[in-house]
Amino acid sequence: MGETAMKWPEPVRRYLETWAEAFVEILRQIAAPEARATLVAEGSELGRAREETVSGFRARLACSGTLAGRQRLDVSLVGLKALARILRGETGEASGEASAADHEAAAQLLRQVAAQSAARLKAQGGGEVEFREEKDDGNEWRSAAAAALRLEGGAPETIMVVIEIDEGLAGALAARAETSAAALGNDSASSLDNEGSNLDLLLDVELEASIRFGQKELLLRDVLNLRPGAVVELARQVNEPAELLVAGRLMARGEVVVVEGNYGLRITEILGPAERIAAIRG
16 A cells, blocks of 8 residues: 555554555545545655654554554644544635644544554454553653555645554564464365365366556546546555456565566565465455
């Protein structure tokens, strides 16, 4: 989902993507059907986002359940006012300082995003996860990973959110990933032993494979208005990995290459064999 998403460890990348997806879903549910998100791992844009969020809004969350640790969400001043307007169903740009009502509205929206993130994390098979707000006590923050989340399409302004997780949460994510992988490996080994003969019968079945450069939701009126020469902007950056879909399921990510005049995909990240079988089975 992000410009440099591959630079995070896999468990951290999936966690940050979960939060980005939760932001988009909540914004679309409220009043922003065209909302989209891009994650930025490092570089100048992350630096600019940090500067923008200094005078904005900060939420500090403690994570408990199958994950333990802390997370910070810093929202730019412009983003704070934009989120508040989205929640209140207001349109247009706002000016001036953020009011107490703006802060409370943004905090309420972030609570909805946190609840949606917790539900998504549970659905991923890791068990119950809960986020609760904490006061920023001023103690030293030992950041293990940071990302800038760029939200667009929900308001006239671009909303910048900096997400940081501490070392405890990063370690918990890694531990949960190892536990899930071990459990999946055991279950898959048992399943393959029991169904090996059946699987052999399916190995020659042809499956449709496609490369997805990006995607975008369009209103029906926009689809009907498409003409030759029209440009449809995808929610994906130029240097972001393309996705390999098999039978409509995500199997791998990689770089687009040209092989003897034909497009191809050099795979840089791929699901394990058991995960690929489970994905195809749906």
